[in-house]
Amino acid sequence: MGSTKGLIRAMNKKGSRKTKKPPVAVKLPPPPDPxxxxxxxxxxxxxxxxxxxxxxxxxxxxxxxxxxxxxxxAERGEYFGRVVIRGKFAAEHEEEIRRRIRNIEERARFTQPLRRLVSADREGNVIEVLTTSQKLAHRIVHELKKLYKGKASYHWSPDDGCLYAVWERDE
Ligand SMILES: [Zn+2]
Structure with missing residues (x-):
């Protein structure tokens, strides 16, 4: 998990999201209807x-x-899904991949307004995308693999309950 720590440190360097603790879902009372x-x-x-x-x-x-x-x-920089995109192919097609991810988000948001991107940062050859939902993180990696092949893997972090979805392709 050393690479994960490195990414978080890299983001903290920018100073905008210092409190990066992903929250355990907090049940708030529902707002008034409507x-x-x-x-x-x-x-x-x-x-x-x-x-x-x-x-x-x-x-x-x-x-x-x-x-x-x-x-x-999104305002607090909190997330439940973390997508890590790495490999030479991904780095060389960054713009296209980012466009795809925005499309995937827009489609998800159409039916589920609460599923969206929190941020997408690149550090070296790694692009890290944080999402407000695990489902959206899964969908992004699933669709990238469908489009470009490569390798996908998923695991839940024992520390924070986030879905950690990785897609990589070198050639
Ligand atoms: Zn809103």
Whole structure:
């Protein structure tokens, strides 16, 4: 796990996300129904967050404005999924891979507004992507492997319960 520590140190160097402890999911009381996220427009109603979309004036008159869990999580730099992309092929196709990842996120977000990227940083030949959900991390690696072959592996970190998903391809 030495490489993981190295990555975290590398990110801390930038100084923006010093408290990188991934949280154990905290159960917060649900927001009032309906609530609207003032950052991303997701709407909370009938016990679920729904993606941003057209909202009627009448509805907006009665929503409670709040910040949805994913926006709070992203703002604090918290994550539950960590994708590590490495190898020569990945480094040489970084732009394309980043575009793919953004597409995968957009599609995930369409149905599940709380699944999104927290950050994507490159350090040497390693790109590390943090996501607010384990499912999104899994999906990114799954789709990269489907698109470009290579090798995928997954494991859950015993320290923090994060899904650690790795995709690598050299040639
Ligand atoms: Zn939001």
């Amino acid at each position: 609530s609207c996220c003032e950052r991303c427009g997701a709407l909370y109603t009938k016990q679920a967050w729904r993606r941003a979309g057209e909202r009627s004036h009448a509805l907006l008159q009665k929503v409670a404005w709040t910040v949805c869990p994913a926006c709070k999580q």
